[in-house]
Amino acid sequence: MANDHLLRPNSLFFIYATLFIGFVLNIFPWGNHAWVPDWLLIALVYWTINEPRRVGIWIGFALGILMDVQTASILGIHSLSYSLVCFIAIAWHRRILDLSTPGQIIHVLPIFLISNAIQLGALYLFTNNSLLSSWHFFVPAFVEAALWPAAKWLLSSAQRRQNQSLKL
Numbered sequence: 001m002a003n004d005h006l007l008r009p010n011s012l013f014f015i016y017a018t019l020f021i022g023f024v025l026n027i028f029p030w031g032n033h034a035w036v037p038d039w040l041l042i043a044l045v046y047w048t049i050n051e052p053r054r055v056g057i058w059i060g061f062a063l064g065i066l067m068d069v070q071t072a073s074i075l076g077i078h079s080l081s082y083s084l085v086c087f088i089a090i091a092w093h094r095r096i097l098d099l100s101t102p103g104q105i106i107h108v109l110p111i112f113l114i115s116n117a118i119q120l121g122a123l124y125l126f127t128n129n130s131l132l133s134s135w136h137f138f139v140p141a142f143v144e145a146a147l148w149p150a151a152k153w154l155l156s157s158a159q160r161r162q163n164q165s166l167k168l
Helices: 012-027 039-050 057-071 077-097 101-127 135-146 148-155
Strands: none
Touching (some): 012 057, 039 057, 039 077, 039 101, 039 148, 057 077, 077 101, 101 148
């Protein structure tokens, strides 16, 4: 059919429900492993790229404050990194949307690395801890980039139209 490439508009309920699910997945006790991604960050970057007028810097800031409270970390670390990540994702969203999935992975990887670098820098600055030698702090960014195709497919599932058979 000619209209199969058209997508349905996203509902605000679905967008905020997926952000809430990402927040809940971050609350799960996965342990302190390097391979555990920031689920909320993946959903936040996806929606900031695909819906920059609905999910923006203020949503990232508010979700970052919630993550800081939930993780009992220094207040403002997640909110700073999420806000800057949302700013970069909004600035790059047209470029990223025009790329294929492998190209999108290459472009979202620096966004995820910047988020981890901001958090690591803030922890180093405020705690005077020598965490800069910890290379495993950046492993979640690579895991998040590897999960990008699955997140893209899952979060865009509400937009896809059902194939309708042609009735004569």
